[in-house]
Amino acid sequence: MNIAKLAFKNLWIRSARTLLTIVGISVIIAIFFSLFSFGRGYEKALQSEFSGFGIHILAVPKGCPFEATSLLLHGGYVEGSLSFWQLEEIREHPDVEIASPMYNRHTKIHPPGKEKEIDTILYAIESEIFQLKPYWNMLEGRSFLHDHDHEIILGYQLAQQLEATIGQEFEFVVHIGEDTMMATGPLVGILDQTGTSDDNFVFIPMGWAYEMMGEDDLIKAIAIQTAESASIGMVSTELANVQDVQTVTYRQAQYTLQQLLITTRQLLNLALVFTLLLGLIGLINTMLMSIEERKKEIGMLKALGAKNPQLMQLIMIETGFIVLIGAIAGIVLAFGLSATLETGIRTLIESAPPGRLSLFSFPMAFVTVAGSVIIGAISVLLPASGLLKISPLEVIRNE
Amino acid sequence: MNNAIETKPSSGLSPMIRLDQVSKIYKRGTEEVHAVENVSLSIEPGSFVCLLGSSGSGKSTLLHMIGCLDQPSDGKIFLDDKEIPLQERKRIQIRRNFFGFIFQQFFLIPTLNVEENILLPLVFMKKQKDDQALDKIIRLVHLEHRKKHRPSQLSGGEMQRVAIARALMNDPRILIADEPTGNLDSKNSIEMFELFRDLNEKTQMTIICATHNQELAKMSGRILTIKDGKLQ
Numbered sequence: 021m022n023i024a025k026l027a028f029k030n031l032w033i034r035s036a037r038t039l040l041t042i043v044g045i046s047v048i049i050a051i052f053f054s055l056f057s058f059g060r061g062y063e064k065a066l067q068s069e070f071s072g073f074g075i076h077i078l079a080v081p082k083g084c085p086f087e088a089t090s091l092l093l094h095g096g097y098v099e100g101s102l103s104f105w106q107l108e109e110i111r112e113h114p115d116v117e118i119a120s121p122m123y124n125r126h127t128k129i130h131p132p133g134k135e136k137e138i139d140t141i142l143y144a145i146e147s148e149i150f151q152l153k154p155y156w157n158m159l160e161g162r163s164f165l166h167d168h169d170h171e172i173i174l175g176y177q178l179a180q181q182l183e184a185t186i187g188q189e190f191e192f193v194v195h196i197g198e199d200t201m202m203a204t205g206p207l208v209g210i211l212d213q214t215g216t217s218d219d220n221f222v223f224i225p226m227g228w229a230y231e232m233m234g235e236d237d238l239i240k241a242i243a244i245q246t247a248e249s250a251s252i253g254m255v256s257t258e259l260a261n262v263q264d265v266q267t268v269t270y271r272q273a274q275y276t277l278q279q280l281l282i283t284t285r286q287l288l289n290l291a292l293v294f295t296l297l298l299g300l301i302g303l304i305n306t307m308l309m310s311i312e313e314r315k316k317e318i319g320m321l322k323a324l325g326a327k328n329p330q331l332m333q334l335i336m337i338e339t340g341f342i343v344l345i346g347a348i349a350g351i352v353l354a355f356g357l358s359a360t361l362e363t364g365i366r367t368l369i370e371s372a373p374p375g376r377l378s379l380f381s382f383p384m385a386f387v388t389v390a391g392s393v394i395i396g397a398i399s400v401l402l403p404a405s406g407l408l409k410i411s412p413l414e415v416i417r418n419e
Numbered sequence: 420m421n422n423a424i425e426t427k428p429s430s431g432l433s434p435m436i437r438l439d440q441v442s443k444i445y446k447r448g449t450e451e452v453h454a455v456e457n458v459s460l461s462i463e464p465g466s467f468v469c470l471l472g473s474s475g476s477g478k479s480t481l482l483h484m485i486g487c488l489d490q491p492s493d494g495k496i497f498l499d500d501k502e503i504p505l506q507e508r509k510r511i512q513i514r515r516n517f518f519g520f521i522f523q524q525f526f527l528i529p530t531l532n533v534e535e536n537i538l539l540p541l542v543f544m545k546k547q548k549d550d551q552a553l554d555k556i557i558r559l560v561h562l563e564h565r566k567k568h569r570p571s572q573l574s575g576g577e578m579q580r581v582a583i584a585r586a587l588m589n590d591p592r593i594l595i596a597d598e599p600t601g602n603l604d605s606k607n608s609i610e611m612f613e614l615f616r617d618l619n620e621k622t623q624m625t626i627i628c629a630t631h632n633q634e635l636a637k638m639s640g641r642i643l644t645i646k647d648g649k650l651q
Contacts, residue, residue, distance in 0.1 A: 021531075021535055021538050021539070021541070021542050021548070022542060023542060026528075026531075026539075026542060029528065029530040029531060030530070032530055033528075033529060033530045316526075317528075320526040321539075321543070323488070323514075323520050323522075323526075324520075324539055324540045324543060324585070325511075325514070325515040325540050325543045325544055325589065326543040327511070327543065330543050411488075412488055413483055413488045413489050416483070416488070416522055416597070
């Protein structure tokens with residue numbers, strides 16, 4: 021028999037309260053850890069999306085250039101469009117190495133005759149896009165040979181979802197206003213995994229898109245690579261003079277999104293502080309509630325010769341154990357719920373970057389658990405010291 | 420000369436407890452309640468003394484002051500001819516080293532079995548478990564067959580015997596029993612006092628017991644009757 025064993029026996033006798041306190045702590049820790057992991061994961065996903073980017077400037081229709089950039093990166097419909105004369109004007113700029121038009125629309129794709137169809141984004145591209153996205157590699161098959169061929173390339177994840185094989189025919193549907201357009205083409209290539217939104221898209225040559233949809237409202241953005249990376253800023257400023265064109269450099273987009281992320285993170289931090297505060301209040305409340313119940317027990321232990329430091333040790337072991345188990349359960353819960361959380365976030369934030377949004381780290385998990393135990397110990401100090409002031413006589417007299 | 424007693428018991432057996440004009444006054448609002456008034460008495464080592472009195476007579480208050488659980492408002496209490504100091508820290512030390520306590524309520528920990536409940540004081544005294552001493556005490560209170568039982572599996576008499584065994588585990592020189600039969604039927608009450616008498620005879624342990632039951636008090640070696648806070 022020792023104080024630790026006595027502490028565990030005490031917890032056992034109040035098993036319902038112990039369990040409820042553990043559950044309460046685990047939920048708070050799960051929220052805390054999920055929010056923290058999400059903050060880190062989102063930032064890393066954003067950084068990885070921008071790294072290795074071959075597009076220096078994106079020319080988009082007038083409006084919010086950053087929203088347009090974000091939508092083009094992650095999929096989504098962009099209001100407004102650019103014209104071919106604007107494309108030509110941009111291409112004529114002496115410092116523009118590549119200017120590749122991009123078109124995107126929501127589509128539904130499925131193998132002909134099969135009911136399984138997937139909602140995705142249709143991208144019309146020109147072959148130069150491979151230079152602008154150097155991380156694009158063909159996993160199977162090949163890229164487009166001619167700009168007007170009726171052929172399809174699928175992103176890695178979409179191909180997996182469709183269980184696609186090279187040569188297989190696919191049918192996709194695009195709604196433009198009142199019109200519904202349906203087209204069929206063979207799958208000629210599957211992109212290797214990029215870890216970006218491109219993994220979920222379907223790509224067709226730009227020429228085929230012209231044939232289907234005409235030239236109006238076709239170009240949603242123009243991806244530009246400059247000859248010299250040093251001239252990106254200057255070129256961007258000059259291209260912004262093209263009528264009805266707005267430009268955004270990838271650095272500006274990255275900076276803006278990071279600023280947005282910082283704001284989000286500050287909000288998250290606030291939420292974290294409130295979460296911790298709530299947890300702390302809950303724990304103190306539980307301890308205060310149990311004090312009245314434990315007066316008799318503590319008084320009796322004092323009559324048996326227990327000293328205050330020993331009783332404090334007893335209370336600390338009990339609290340430490342509850343918080344430790346609660347924190348570990350919270351971390352496990354956060355792991356378990358991360359997929360659900362990601363789905364929720366992607367539903368709420370359309371332009372969320374691809375890849376894992378929750379980035380778990382074992383050192384952080386350790387810090388969370390250790391920090392919880394320390395905070396738990398501090399939070400019971402006050403109620404515990406009040407409890408320890410009780411005299412054994414008080415208990416005996418009350419009987 | 421410092422006449423405060425040492426916090427460790429001495430080996431001598433000469434006059435163990437002496438009360439000199441001890442009073443205890445409680446304040447109840449503006450009213451003063453004289454729970455114990457000018458009590459002077461001596462208790463010899465190895466004696467079995469009963470404080471007999473009705474409810475509210477002051478016997479428990481007197482017992483608590485002797486056992487260092489409470490302080491007198493006036494007067495002095497001597498243990499081994501040395502005055503019990505007022506400092507709480509020293510009083511705790513004396514309490515731990517000299518006294519074993521039994522109360523009307525058994526105060527057993529429900530999740531601990533009989534053996535673990537008996538050993539509880541050792542946890543706080545940081546003493547190692549002595550199997551021989553434990554077996555001896557368990558035999559003394561006739562709980563050999565109940566060692567691994569939980570308090571909920573015991574009768575009232577058995578629970579009080581566990582409380583007695585627990586009080587004895589620290590090898591006290593004085594056993595303080597405050598209405599130990601208050602929750603027991605008459606058969607168990609008599610058995611309890613027979614146990615005290617047996618314990619007193621076998622171990623020469625000083626036992627001071629508060630009771631309102633005259634018949635039980637007669638089983639002790641000496642009766643001190645207390646009424647309205649005064650010794651009769």
